[in-house]
Amino acid sequence: GQNIDQPTEMTATEGAIVQINCTYQTSGFNGLFWYQQHAGEAPTFLSYNVLDGLEEKGRFSSFLSRSKGYSYLLLKELQMKDSASYLCAVINSNYQLIWGAGTKLIIKP
Amino acid sequence: ETGVTQTPRHLVMGMTNKKSLKCEQHLGHNAMYWYKQSAKKPLELMFVYSLEERVENNSVPSRFSPECPNSSHLFLHLHTLQPEDSALYLCASSQAPDSTGELFFGEGSRLTVL
Numbered sequence: 001g002q003n004i005d006q007p008t009e010m011t012a013t014e015g016a017i018v019q020i021n022c023t024y025q026t027s028g029f030n031g032l033f034w035y036q037q038h039a040g041e042a043p044t045f046l047s048y049n050v051l052d053g054l055e056e057k058g059r060f061s062s063f064l065s066r067s068k069g070y071s072y073l074l075l076k077e078l079q080m081k082d083s084a085s086y087l088c089a090v091i092n093s094n095y096q097l098i099w100g101a102g103t104k105l106i107i108k109p
Numbered sequence: 110e111t112g113v114t115q116t117p118r119h120l121v122m123g124m125t126n127k128k129s130l131k132c133e134q135h136l137g138h139n140a141m142y143w144y145k146q147s148a149k150k151p152l153e154l155m156f157v158y159s160l161e162e163r164v165e166n167n168s169v170p171s172r173f174s175p176e177c178p179n180s181s182h183l184f185l186h187l188h189t190l191q192p193e194d195s196a197l198y199l200c201a202s203s204q205a206p207d208s209t210g211e212l213f214f215g216e217g218s219r220l221t222v223l
Binding site for chain 2: 004008030031033035040041042043044045048087089091095096097098099100101102
């Protein structure tokens with residue numbers, strides 16, 4: 001089967017750094033997405049990785065290792081507004097998008 | 110208006126009711142999707158439309174019936190649903206239906222089946 005694993009919930013402190021991991025077992029790989037979803041709102045695109053390495057975009061960075069089937073989303077200088085669910089999704093060899101169940105991130109003052 | 114708009118935002122229906130969810134996108138995209146989102150579960154792709162033709166139907170029960178009259182509008186007709194169908198139904202659009210592009214989601218329709 002195809003599977004995406006993410007922690008169900010994480011807690012971090014305002015101003016700190018948090019790393020949300022995503023491991024995947026899929027039939028092939030054609031890219032990986034991270035989306036952010038605030039409670040009661042639409043998921044919104046954060047990042048896309050298709051090659052190994054780190055992609056930085058402001059306070060958010062996304063890392064990919066295809067050989068390890070592993071990605072992480074790194075959030076720096078955490079703000080209260082970063083409290084949200086973070087969804088990892090992988091494009092397999094059939095160009096199907098396989099989703100993780102999401103990680104709920106709670107930011108405490 | 111911009112983006113992807115879904116109505117209604119909340120819907121409560123009995124198992125014998127017929128209702129419809131509506132989605133509209135103002136992005137000029139060619140592909141539209143229906144997803145089901147249940148608590149603590151991955152997003153489940155239900156239907157994909159590309160240029161108004163259905164290109165994917167992931168073994169969804171026939172009590173869910175999609176309709177795509179044009180590239181900007183997508184409906185999900187609901188009939189004789191079950192309580193386990195209670196979930197958030199998300200509409201999304203993208204430039205192409207091959208999953209390589211960013212998806213633009215609506216805020217969803219929260220459905221409760223009594």
